[in-house]
Amino acid sequence: PTSEKPELFTKWRKTQEEVNAGMQRVKALEGEILARLSATPANLLEDSTLIEALSNTKKTWREVQDRLKVSHDVDAKLHSTFEDPQTVAERGSLLFFVMSSLSGISRMYHTSLSHLQRIFALAIDKAPFDAVSSKRLANIVDAFTLQAFQATSRGLLERHKPVFALLLAVRIQQAQGVISEEHLSCLLAGGGGLAIETVRRKPYNWVPDGAWLGCVNLFLRLAMFKDLPDSIQRYGDQWRFWFESECPEELTTPEITTSSKMTPLGMVLLLRAMR
Template identity: 30%
Template sequence: VIDPVLEKNFLPSANGKLIIKLGDKEVEWDNNFRLYMTSKLSNPHYGPEISGKTMIINYGVTQQGLTEQLLNVTVRHERPDLETARETLVKEMSENKAQLKQLEDTLLRELSSATGNILDNQELIATLEGAKAAAVEIAEKLEASKVTAAEIEETRVRYSPVAKRGAILFFVMASLSAITNMYEYSLASFLTVFNLTLHTSKRDPTLEGRLRNIIDALTFDVYSYTCLGLFERHKLMFSFQMTIKILEGDTPLDAQLLDFFLKGNLSLEKARRHKPYEWLPDQGWQDMMRLIAIGQTKLDAAGKVHPLARLADDVEADEGSWRAYYELEAPEEEHLPCGYGDSLTEFEKLCVLRCLRMDRVTVGITRFVISVMTERYVQPPVLDYANIFKQSTENTPIVFVLSPGADPAF
């Protein structure tokens, strides 16, 4: 129905005005008419046909854009003088550029409208000289502003670790909506937590110490705030997701290993190599073959073949050690046999545990989170009504979701 509007299929009417057909009706067209359409899709994709008919504006939050926004918030709180100077400088540079453009237009207009011999037109020459002098002065100001802007930016960028961590945490929160629509967190609610952390985090005489305090406090504040709205069964998953994303922000994790840990071996074909011992789980052996294939494509820190590439050979060569490990009640607490406990990273050990003892992976994830983030990130905060009330405002309602049989009085 709206295609004629999008394609602007105008028809002339008898009175000389434009009309447009909507279905079986003819409607008079107004040049001031604007049509705005929105989508609830978080990441919509539109083909060339739609893109050619409309102007698409993406208001979605990107990690880079949010990092810059949080950097402004952080600097405004920590160094208000610096942020004020930056904003003033940006305004001045914008005004100077506009004035320079105006002078250039004036020069062109005066030259194009001049009549007779330009050299005899003293008024024109005076105007041109004045415009030229003003243009040179503005250009010098712009150059000086660039130097000042670089100095300000050099100081501002030192606060970027806080902004980077904040952006990572927000997108971890936002990704929870993939589990259930109830886990929807707005940017406004996150900014409330972010600003509160800036005000309450511990002060330090050194910038490095202050940034470390903010990052630690922000990470735990976001964890605590988010856990209040999560079901118990999803809290460890949130901790693991947060740990993974923080690690990726510092040193990107191996995408193949992460995909393997989440999905295992998805191949429909059975591995050509048969499992050497009956005690090895069937699916675990298939997963191990996939893990070995990943290891064969990588090198260790010394530039040698990755230890994972020979995992099956070592399991077959030393059945006693591996079977003893397999039969442990809590294998995740013990060293892997054949030196793998020393040669693999914590996440790689988790992948090996997945192959041998799938039933202990949840506990392994808990230990992994503790090793990276400390123990408090696997111990969700106790429900504190006084603290919840402090986080609320007259514009922020508190919604309690009660499970059957739960008594909020206790």
Template identity: 30%
Template structure:
């Protein structure tokens, strides 16, 4: 889910803050180029040191290489330091849009899980990305970032609900809505994973070793852990 979330975040930034993503891409290229330049300088200096004959101080070429390496290294280090600060600022700006990517990741893995209910419910990532991009295109605009994020998330959630519900049997639509609500609440930490498991599986989600001791000897282990409901004494 985290990997897809990062991928979706890139799509959001390309749509909402294209210049920010371009700046980030150029920054990565610059950092890579500067690191490559540092490596080339080190290799050139090492080659000179290993192939020189006679005194080091008498080789003017080596002295020249040392001076160039020193100046270039200082310049590259300065550029890398600036790039690091710039990267922090860019990442902070990108993180503002992460809630959209998080909701998208939750919804995609939810519709993927529906394939376990019926194999016909399979949905490809390409199909989902079309709906994801469509939601950013058609949702209401706003110059206020927080409000714009809410518009996208609301539109995306309802769009995925409509898109997926069209292909579900009636008997499974209510389950899909329930799971969507629970997954979103779980991502927001309104409910825990243990509470989700208990609600879905009942007593089957409980660990017998962690359950309170049986109040009476005549109660069997199968009664203690029912697949339909949690024990009554809990």
């Protein structure tokens, strides 16, 4: 953090030193006053040294109060500066969790926290600088994610690289609130929890049972697919053309609902269900 806001830390240290020095002066003056009081005759007004010490103490105390106010302002700025990096810490935790989960595929993918720390140090150097704290932190998060992805991918077998990319993308979008538990359930299970005998009858024989169960599952779980079974029945020829094409993800789907457009996430879920 000191490398990100060196001027703020310098000012904070300076104000702390000034406050400490002022408090020591006040303490010394108070000791001097007490000593003078014990040695001063009954009429205190006749002791000019004591009166001067009292005046100096009052002046010094005001100076200390002014420095304390400055110190509190700097503390507040430091506090806000350290609150913002929570997003970086959260992304670091997410990256480490995903990277560590790869050991479930193969023990040779074991990683360590020190490895991630080295990646983070590199990301800070590579992230574009911005005087606006929020933008600087966003740059660090992006650079951190990219560096972690590239460093990890270099050590993976080709067949495992798409798995890592999917895991990372899903976890990031989960953290951002883009992907819900319902989305994830549909993505992982498809229509696996349903039986063809217990759901709405499929309208055409060209629709495989598994694909129909996937569609029904989307219909039951997600509002954006609430009209999917009706759409397949209504636009059967168009859906068959889409279903049998080599690259359906590049085509526009037949109309499912007029209330919303197909999103990239929706397309992934639809492909998972039907293909």
